[in-house]
Amino acid sequence: MKTAHPTRKAPTAETGKPLLVVENLAVSYGGIKALKGVSLEVRRGEIVAMIGANGAGKTTTLKTIVRLLPIAAGKVVYDGKDLAAVPAEEIVGVGISLVPEGRAIFPNLTVRENLEIGAWNHRNRSTMDETLEDVVRLFPRLGERMKQEGGTLSGGEQQMLAIGRALMARPSMLLLDEPSLGIAPRLVADIFEAIARVAQAGTTILLVEQNTRLALKYSMRAYVLRTGEIAMTGDSKALAANEEVRAAYLGG
Amino acid sequence: MPPSTLADGARTSRAASPNPLLRRILVTLALLGAVVGLEFAFDTLVPDVALQQLVLFALVNVVVALSLNVINGMAGQFSIGHAGFVGIGAYTAAIVAGHIHKALGVDDILFSNSFIVMPAAILAAGGVAAIFGFVVGLPSLRLRGDYLAIVTLGFAEIFRLVIATAQTGGDVEGPIAQFLAYLGGQNGYAGPDRNGVPQYAGPFWIFGATVVAVIIAWRLKFSGWGRALRALREDEIATASVGVDPTRYKVTSFVIAATGAGIAGAMLASMRNGNPTVQPDQFTFAYSFDAITMVILGGSGSVSGAIVGGVFVTFTVKMIEQLQRFESVQALQAAYPALDLNALRMVVYASVLIGLMILRPEGIFGEREILRRKPRQRVSHAPPEPLPARTDVEANPENETGPLTGKAEK
Numbered sequence: 001m002k003t004a005h006p007t008r009k010a011p012t013a014e015t016g017k018p019l020l021v022v023e024n025l026a027v028s029y030g031g032i033k034a035l036k037g038v039s040l041e042v043r044r045g046e047i048v049a050m051i052g053a054n055g056a057g058k059t060t061t062l063k064t065i066v067r068l069l070p071i072a073a074g075k076v077v078y079d080g081k082d083l084a085a086v087p088a089e090e091i092v093g094v095g096i097s098l099v100p101e102g103r104a105i106f107p108n109l110t111v112r113e114n115l116e117i118g119a120w121n122h123r124n125r126s127t128m129d130e131t132l133e134d135v136v137r138l139f140p141r142l143g144e145r146m147k148q149e150g151g152t153l154s155g156g157e158q159q160m161l162a163i164g165r166a167l168m169a170r171p172s173m174l175l176l177d178e179p180s181l182g183i184a185p186r187l188v189a190d191i192f193e194a195i196a197r198v199a200q201a202g203t204t205i206l207l208v209e210q211n212t213r214l215a216l217k218y219s220m221r222a223y224v225l226r227t228g229e230i231a232m233t234g235d236s237k238a239l240a241a242n243e244e245v246r247a248a249y250l251g252g
Numbered sequence: 253m254p255p256s257t258l259a260d261g262a263r264t265s266r267a268a269s270p271n272p273l274l275r276r277i278l279v280t281l282a283l284l285g286a287v288v289g290l291e292f293a294f295d296t297l298v299p300d301v302a303l304q305q306l307v308l309f310a311l312v313n314v315v316v317a318l319s320l321n322v323i324n325g326m327a328g329q330f331s332i333g334h335a336g337f338v339g340i341g342a343y344t345a346a347i348v349a350g351h352i353h354k355a356l357g358v359d360d361i362l363f364s365n366s367f368i369v370m371p372a373a374i375l376a377a378g379g380v381a382a383i384f385g386f387v388v389g390l391p392s393l394r395l396r397g398d399y400l401a402i403v404t405l406g407f408a409e410i411f412r413l414v415i416a417t418a419q420t421g422g423d424v425e426g427p428i429a430q431f432l433a434y435l436g437g438q439n440g441y442a443g444p445d446r447n448g449v450p451q452y453a454g455p456f457w458i459f460g461a462t463v464v465a466v467i468i469a470w471r472l473k474f475s476g477w478g479r480a481l482r483a484l485r486e487d488e489i490a491t492a493s494v495g496v497d498p499t500r501y502k503v504t505s506f507v508i509a510a511t512g513a514g515i516a517g518a519m520l521a522s523m524r525n526g527n528p529t530v531q532p533d534q535f536t537f538a539y540s541f542d543a544i545t546m547v548i549l550g551g552s553g554s555v556s557g558a559i560v561g562g563v564f565v566t567f568t569v570k571m572i573e574q575l576q577r578f579e580s581v582q583a584l585q586a587a588y589p590a591l592d593l594n595a596l597r598m599v600v601y602a603s604v605l606i607g608l609m610i611l612r613p614e615g616i617f618g619e620r621e622i623l624r625r626k627p628r629q630r631v632s633h634a635p636p637e638p639l640p641a642r643t644d645v646e647a648n649p650e651n652e653t654g655p656l657t658g659k660a661e662k
Contacts, residue, residue, distance in 0.1 A: 068489060092495035104490035106483050108619075116476070117483050120495040123476055169494060 019044045019173060019204050020065070020096075025074035027057075027064050034060045036228040037074065042173070047196070047205040049215040049236065051249060052225035058208040059101055061225070062175050065206075066091045066098045078173070093121050097171035101178045101208075103162040107151025111142055114150045114161055118168030128168070135164040138194050156187030163194065173204040180211045192218050212249035216240040224249075283463055291363065291456035305525050306570055308455065311462045312519045314562035317546035318469045318555065319512025324544065325553035325619075326478060327505035328485030329392055330401045334543045336408030337510040339535030340384055341377035341517025343415070343441060346530045349373040349522055350443035353450035361524075366452040370522065373452075374461075377518035378511040384411075385510020389503040408540055416532035440531030448528030453519050461519055465512060469555045470621075472508070481505060482553070542569075549608060551615030556622040561615070572600050 020042040027035040035057045042048045050058045063069045065076050067088045076083040078094055086094060097118075106114050115135060119128045136143035139160040145153060150161055159179055166174055176195065180188045188211075196218055199205050209215035216222055216236040224232040224245065232239065239245050290297075298304045320334045352369045384407075391403045418432035420439070435441050443449045472478050480501055483491045488498055521530050546565045550557025575581055585591050608616075 066493065068493070087497075088489075089492045089495055089497040092493065098493050100490060100493065104487050104493075106486045106490065108486055109479065109482060113479055113482075117479050117491070117496070118494050120476075120480070165494065 017044050018042065019079055020206065021075075021077040022061070022065065023075040023077070025061065025064060025076065026072045027060055027069055028072050034228055035064070038225070038228070038230055039074075040223050040230065040233075042204055042206050044204055045199070045202065046221060047199050047207060047219045049207045049209055049219035049222040050225055051209060051212045051215050051222055052231075053249075054210075055227075056225040057228040058225055059177055060228075062098060062177050062206070062208055065175065066096060092169045092171070095172040096175060097166035097169045097173070098175045099159075099162045099166045099177060099179065101181065103155075103158045105150040105153075105158050105161050105165065108149055110147055110149055111153070111161060112146045114165050115142070115168050118165035119170075121169055131168050131170060135167050138167070138197060139164055154184070154187075156183045156191065159183055159187075159191055160194070163191070163198075167198065167203075171203060173206065174198065176205065176207045176209075178208060178210060180209060180214060188214070212245070213240075287456050287460045287463065290459050291454055294455040301525055305523075306566065308453075308458050308523055308526070309520075310563045310566035311458050312516050312523065313542070313546060313566045314462050314559050315465045315516035315519065316513055316543050317550065317558040317562040318465045319509045319516065320543045321469065321547050321553065321555070321558040322472065322505050322509040322512070324547050325551075325558070326473060326481045326485075327502060328481075329502065329505070330397060331388075331404040331506075331509070332401045332537070332540050332544060333388070333404035333406070333408030334509070334513055335535040335537070335539035336388075336404075336411045337381045337385060337513035338517040338520065338539070338543075339408075339411060339530075339532070341381045341514030342521040342530045342534070343435060343517075344380045344514070345373035345377040345518030346441050346443065346449040346521040348376040349450050349452060349518075350445075353452075354444050361450055361452055363454070363456070366454070366457065369450065369452045370457050370518075373518045373522060374515050377514040377521075379514075381514025381517065382507050382511040385507040385513075386503060388510070389506025392502045392506060393499050405537065405540070408535070409537070412532045412535050436529075438532060440529040440533075442529040449521055449530060451522050451524045451526060451528060453522035453526075454524045458519050458523065461515060465515075466555065466559065468512075469558070473553075473555055477501075545605065548615055549605070551617030551619060553619040554615070554617040554621060556620070557615055557617035560617070564616075568601060568604060575600075 018041045020040075022038060022040045024037045024039055025035050026033065026037055038057065038061055040048070040050075040061075050061065052058055060069060064071060065078075065083070067083060067086060071084060078096060081094065083091070083094070091098075106117070109117070112132075115132055116128060119131060122128060122131065141157055142160055142164055145157065150158065153161060163174075163176070163179070174195075179191055179195065183191065192214060195205060195207070207215060207219060216239055219236045221234065222236045222239050223230050224239070232242070232245065234242075240250070294304065298307060316334065316338055319337075320331065323329045323331045323334075349369050349372070352372055353365075356365055356368065358365060388404060388407050392400050395403060415432065415435050416438050418435065418437045419429065420433045420437040424430050424433040436446075441449070480491065480496045483494075484496065484498055484501055492498055520526065520534070527534070542565055546561035547558055548561075549564060550559070550561025612618075
């Protein structure tokens with residue numbers, strides 16, 4: 001027997017140490033300030049959720065962490081390393097994998113090719129096959145569809161593929177952007193179960209999700225974003241019980 | 253349980269096939285034997301000199317199409333100046349081959365000497381074209397689609413016009429002007445003594461180059477590199493997110509394509525029974541356009557398509573020319589003197605293209621291949637049920653009993 005990802009460590013020993021630290025992050029699109037000083041922290045082994053309305057800056061935060069957007073001010077530090085000077089394509093080598101909003105799989109590549117390209121940083125055959133088996137174990141549906149083109153999958157399966165592709169890089173931290181978006185409710189549960197399993201296997205998770213109920217159910221802590229600022233933060237359970245959160249995001 | 257029974261099973265079944273190294277050596281020897289055989293049997297197999305020339309030209313075009321396919325097919329960029337790279341290769345090879353031939357001091361074109369001349373010409377042509385490919389590839393980082401196309405077209409036209417319009421007679425001053433004068437302007441370059449570029453590229457070299465180009469193109473397409481390019485074509489941001497550096501891959505695709513085109517140019521310049529003069533008019537936009545036609549007709553991104561497209565376009569153009577020899581066509585022309593057969597040729601050609609694009613917009617092959625290796629079967633048969641909690645127990649021993657959802661509800 002072996003662990004899912006040999007490079008990952010069991011979280012228990014190091015849980016509690018901050019893995020990702022975002023300090024006073026500011027980002028602008030043209031003249032419009034999308035983030036006005038967001039600070040957050042994700043510790044090793046945690047599942048942290050970011051919730052908030054449309055345009056609150058959740059996706060912007062994720063995109064900025066992986067350097068797809070330029071930092072206007074503030075800092076992103078991962079595992080003690082300042083990411084300001086790291087280009088987007090090297091972020092995955094640092095240990096962060098993003099599952100982008102809308103999945104962004106490669107529609108004309110087969111499922112296998114989609115997954116294999118995810119392992120770009122671990123291209124040696126045996127490592128890649130091993131990780132591939134783990135991903136298939138996590139999402140057996142993908143195993144059944146290895147030779148199909150990505151674009152022919154259902155929305156839920158594409159989301160599984162996007163997560164699988166991100167896991168192929170053997171990340172220590174997974175960023176998920178709206179994993180429930182546009183997916184059949186039955187599959188949403190499957191996907192969140194899978195995310196929980198990934199977390200239990202030792203991958204730290206930062207989750208952006210519009211479905212507040214789901215996000216708070218599966219996360220340990222959460223940040224509430226409002227117009228580019230952190231409005232609230234705390235244990236997910238406590239937030240789910242919070243009057244204000246209930247009124248604004250959980251429909252009373 | 254053993255780590256991966258599935259993988260082991262697949263490996264054993266693969267080991268049952270003959271030794272891959274031995275097979276590879278045998279295939280290489282067979283191919284080598286075939287091209288050497290062609291060198292000597294070509295005259296017997298294809299007695300007609302005009303047809304010989306056409307076959308060799310078709311093969312050169314296959315190499316041109318294969319190389320352009322790297323940019324236009326695999327990388328999804330759009331270059332319409334491929335003739336420029338071919339031309340640079342042709343001029344470089346002609347200069348190198350001409351000088352080596354002169355230094356050898358043997359007037360006859362000996363097959364044995366071609367092993368000195370051609371490798372040098374090919375290396376030089378490929379190398380110089382690669383440098384230009386790099387320079388032209390750089391704008392591809394910022395420019396897309398039509399804009400990049402204009403850059404490539406501009407490059408090819410600048411190259412052609414600089415040579416074609418150079419002052420060749422009278423006193424020419426300055427090293428650059430003298431070099432351009434040496435290239436012969438509109439009349440073309442015909443070797444250091446102006447008695448023709450030595451034509452060392454017989455069937456051996458041209459068939460050989462084509463075979464090697466096909467193998468390289470094939471391997472590129474099905475390598476991780478090819479997959480990265482195809483991914484880049486579909487979604488650049490997602491590709492960067494998995495760790496592929498878009499800059500590097502785009503520029504490299506230009507360099508590889510230019511190298512291939514340069515080598516095709518070397519073949520063109522030295523082609524047996526070909527044109528012993530390298531002229532700027534060979535590398536007009538029309539030739540770039542033919543190259544694009546070959547790629548699109550065959551199927552963008554398909555190696556098989558580039559081969560079929562290269563042969564098809566070369567022969568179609570020629571066959572329509574042959575139409576003019578038919579008596580009925582000549583009678584038609586006698587009856588209607590206003591009928592310009594040369595113009596008609598382009599009408600027929602264009603109609604063939606339009607018809608094909610209506611019937612098969614993705615080209616003859618699309619992105620498919622004639623012989624597609626069976627994809628590896630290793631993991632496709634996933635265990636029917638996920639192994640319960642294998643990873644969880646291992647990674648998180650004290651959480652053994654906790655159900656997956658338990659964690660979030662704690």
